[in-house]
Amino acid sequence: MNQEVTKCDCKECMLRPLFFDNIEDKDLKNVCNSKHEKSFIKGDLICEEGEEIGDFMYLKSGLVKIFKKVNHNRDQIIKIARPFDFVSMLSVFSDTHYKYSITALEDSTVCYINLSAIKKLVNNNGRFALNLLKNMSKNSDDLIDTSINISKRNLRGRIAYVLIYFAEYIYKSNTFELPVSRKEIGEFIEMTTENVIRTLSEFRKDDIIKINGKIIEITDYNRLKQICDFG
Amino acid sequence: MNQEVTKCDCKECMLRPLFFDNIEDKDLKNVCNSKHEKSFIKGDLICEEGEEIGDFMYLKSGLVKIFKKVNHNRDQIIKIARPFDFVSMLSVFSDTHYKYSITALEDSTVCYINLSAIKKLVNNNGRFALNLLKNMSKNSDDLIDTSINISKRNLRGRIAYVLIYFAEYIYKSNTFELPVSRKEIGEFIEMTTENVIRTLSEFRKDDIIKINGKIIEITDYNRLKQICDFG
DNA sequence: CGCGGCTTTGATGTTCATCAAGTAAAGTGG
DNA sequence: CCACTTTACTTGATGAACATCAAAGCCGCG
Numbered sequence: 001m002n003q004e005v006t007k008c009d010c011k012e013c014m015l016r017p018l019f020f021d022n023i024e025d026k027d028l029k030n031v032c033n034s035k036h037e038k039s040f041i042k043g044d045l046i047c048e049e050g051e052e053i054g055d056f057m058y059l060k061s062g063l064v065k066i067f068k069k070v071n072h073n074r075d076q077i078i079k080i081a082r083p084f085d086f087v088s089m090l091s092v093f094s095d096t097h098y099k100y101s102i103t104a105l106e107d108s109t110v111c112y113i114n115l116s117a118i119k120k121l122v123n124n125n126g127r128f129a130l131n132l133l134k135n136m137s138k139n140s141d142d143l144i145d146t147s148i149n150i151s152k153r154n155l156r157g158r159i160a161y162v163l164i165y166f167a168e169y170i171y172k173s174n175t176f177e178l179p180v181s182r183k184e185i186g187e188f189i190e191m192t193t194e195n196v197i198r199t200l201s202e203f204r205k206d207d208i209i210k211i212n213g214k215i216i217e218i219t220d221y222n223r224l225k226q227i228c229d230f231g
Numbered sequence: 232m233n234q235e236v237t238k239c240d241c242k243e244c245m246l247r248p249l250f251f252d253n254i255e256d257k258d259l260k261n262v263c264n265s266k267h268e269k270s271f272i273k274g275d276l277i278c279e280e281g282e283e284i285g286d287f288m289y290l291k292s293g294l295v296k297i298f299k300k301v302n303h304n305r306d307q308i309i310k311i312a313r314p315f316d317f318v319s320m321l322s323v324f325s326d327t328h329y330k331y332s333i334t335a336l337e338d339s340t341v342c343y344i345n346l347s348a349i350k351k352l353v354n355n356n357g358r359f360a361l362n363l364l365k366n367m368s369k370n371s372d373d374l375i376d377t378s379i380n381i382s383k384r385n386l387r388g389r390i391a392y393v394l395i396y397f398a399e400y401i402y403k404s405n406t407f408e409l410p411v412s413r414k415e416i417g418e419f420i421e422m423t424t425e426n427v428i429r430t431l432s433e434f435r436k437d438d439i440i441k442i443n444g445k446i447i448e449i450t451d452y453n454r455l456k457q458i459c460d461f462g
Numbered sequence: 463c464g465c466g467g468c469t470t471t472g473a474t475g476t477t478c479a480t481c482a483a484g485t486a487a488a489g490t491g492g
Numbered sequence: 493c494c495a496c497t498t499t500a501c502t503t504g505a506t507g508a509a510c511a512t513c514a515a516a517g518c519c520g521c522g
Contacts, residue, residue: 068375070383078375093361094368099375122361126354129364130324133353136367137325140374144299144309144330147378151421152301155510181468190382192511197470213469386478413501423479428502444487444501469518476511487500492493 010035015060015111018084018135022127034117039109046102046110053098055112057088062108063170063179066090066100067187077188079143080105080180082170086139105179150189153230158189159199160228163209167218174218241266246291246342249315249366253358265348270340277333277341284329286343288319293339294401294410297321297331298418308419310374311336311411313401317370336410381420384461389420390430391459394440398449405449 010016010032011025020028037060040046046064047057063082067075078100081087091099092115122129150158162185167174178185182200183193191199203209208224210217218224241247241263242256251259268291271277277295278288294313298306309331312318322330323346353360381389393416398405409416413431414424422430434440439455441448449455 068379070379076379076383091368091372093364094366094372099372119361122364123357126350126360129353129357129360130350133324133360133363133367135325136364136371137320137322140320140367140371141322141325141330143371143374148299148301148307151382152307182470183468193469194471194512195510201470412499424500425480425502426478432502463522465520465522467519467521470516472514474511474513476509478510479506479508481506482504483502485500485502488498490495490497492495 008037013060015058015083018086019058019128019131021131023121023125027121027125031113031117031121035111035113037109037111039107040104041107042104044104044108046104046108047098049098049101051098053092053096054115056092056115056118057110057112059083059085059087060109060111062104063106064102064104064108065180065184065188066102068100075101075187077184079146080165080170080188086135153228155191155195155199156202156227157230158191159185159196159203160224162189163203163216163218163224164228166216167221174221176216178214178216239268244291246289246314249317250289250359250362252362254352254356258352258356262344262348262352266342266344268340268342270338271335272338273335275335275339277335277339278329280329280332282329284323284327285346287323287346287349288341288343290314290316290318291340291342293335294337295333295335295339296411296415296419297333299331306332306418308415310377311396311401311419317366320367320370384459386422386426386430387433387458388461389422390416390427390434391455393420394434394447394449394455395459397447398452405452407447409445409447 010020010028013020020031040062049069059081061083063080064087065077066079066081066087067077070076079085087102087110091097122132149161153161166176166178170176170179180188182196185191186193186196200209200211203224204211206223208218208220208227210219241251241259244251251262271293280300290312292314294311295318296308297310297312297318298308301307310316318333318341322328353363380392384392397407397409401407401410411419413427416422417424417427431440431442434455435442437454439449439451439458441450
């Protein structure tokens with residue numbers, strides 16, 4: 001399943017500005033030495049609700065879903081996250097055990113930094129701490145925004161919203177392959193699998209999108225945007 | 232409306248353990264000197280979406296609602312907060328302007344600490360920073376929990392949930408006066424005013440609660456709990 | 463090959479929002 | 493302080509939006 005990979009040089013890491021801006025080289029080296037990476041393939045479980053938290057982790061590449069069990073056969077997807085999204089914020093500082101599960105939606109690489117190394121850094125480096133606070137705060141704000149954005153829309157609006165989310169935010173293209181099943185879309189935007197499918201079919205019949213299995217092409221962006229904004 | 236009040240001694244503050252545990256007396260004194268308090272009466276606007284953020288603020292006494300405009304005549308209530316709930320987390324570290332509004336649901340007192348004083352403290356005191364991180368993280372977790380708790384329930388379940396929320400969490404009593412209107416309940420738990428009223432009336436007819444205007448008495452807690460947990 | 467999970471569509475019924483209309487309560491100005 | 497206006501509350505009737513149930517095709521996997 002997942003496997004250790006050779007770790008990169010943190011100094012050169014693309015994600016450095018996220019957490020490790022304004023950090024002394026020697027501090028960064030310490031962190032870098034205490035860290036390890038794992039790669040996961042699509043579908044792999046990265047961490048599970050209830051497990052003990054040992055590391056601060058963040059997504060280096062790929063795409064993941066963060067979710068929580070609500071029923072036997074239904075999860076609630078809280079967030080679909082790329083690199084630069086703040087993955088590990090959840091519970092790390094408030095709890096000893098994960099409150100959420102994470103699985104890879106695409107092949108992904110995750111960096112693990114020992115929690116006590118992070119805490120030491122917070123202790124010693126105010127700018128690092130402030131940056132962390134900023135990221136967590138932003139993360140909270142985004143969660144609230146998403147939640148409101150979903151619940152205020154009707155079903156057509158939700159599907160339009162999620163399609164635009166994938167096109168603009170994740171893939172930056174009007175044609176993309178859905179990284180999730182119809183069921184998962186429903187678990188993200190609060191609707192049943194059947195209605196996800198039905199609404200997608202409606203959009204297809206209305207010539208707003210083309211569907212080929214998981215591949216979606218948005219052919220009438222303006223109409224879609226209009227439905228998203230309520231029309 | 233609101234007025235400045237004489238400030239208390241931070242050293243003795245009931246809320247000290249929340250933020251200012253393990254803090255040097257001289258640091259606390261600095262913070263204490265840079266802070267001020269304001270009192271608000273029920274209904275007062277404490278801060279408004281879009282305003283510039285100048286201070287880190289937290290609720291010292293009272294009860295407030297944190298909300299966001301979604302339409303002309305509908306707000307979304309994000310949180311109903313007491314002292315010890317982390318009020319000022321929102322946006323303070325991630326933005327220069329408030330993303331939410333806050334109004335007093337009961338007479339309230341708010342402490343204001345200059346943001347740069349807080350940031351200086353984060354810089355100089357790792358334990359303070361870690362504690363702040365812990366509070367923000369907890370706050371995020373709670374937001375997610377509440378959001379899921381609401382959206383997974385049907386209307387009767389939501390009303391049961393919110394009544395138990397007030398009885399257990401806010402007032403610690405089976406008899407209490409609602410601090411919010413029927414409309415506001417709807418804005419908190421995602422339902423129309425009419426259905427809030429209808430469902431409350433149903434519960435009254437079923438002898439689960441007694442209603443006298445804003446005063447609610449839970450007479451059959453077990454049934455209510457059952458409805459909350461799905462029955 | 464067959465089983466289980468994912469997808470699709472249709473038919474049906476429930477849940478909930480909307481509309482309407484009236485009462486009660488609370489704030490406003492003369 | 494009382495008429496007036498507005499806001500909160502309440503109930504019923506109606507229809508739309510959505511979930512549920514059912515049945516069948518498809519695909520990947522052991």
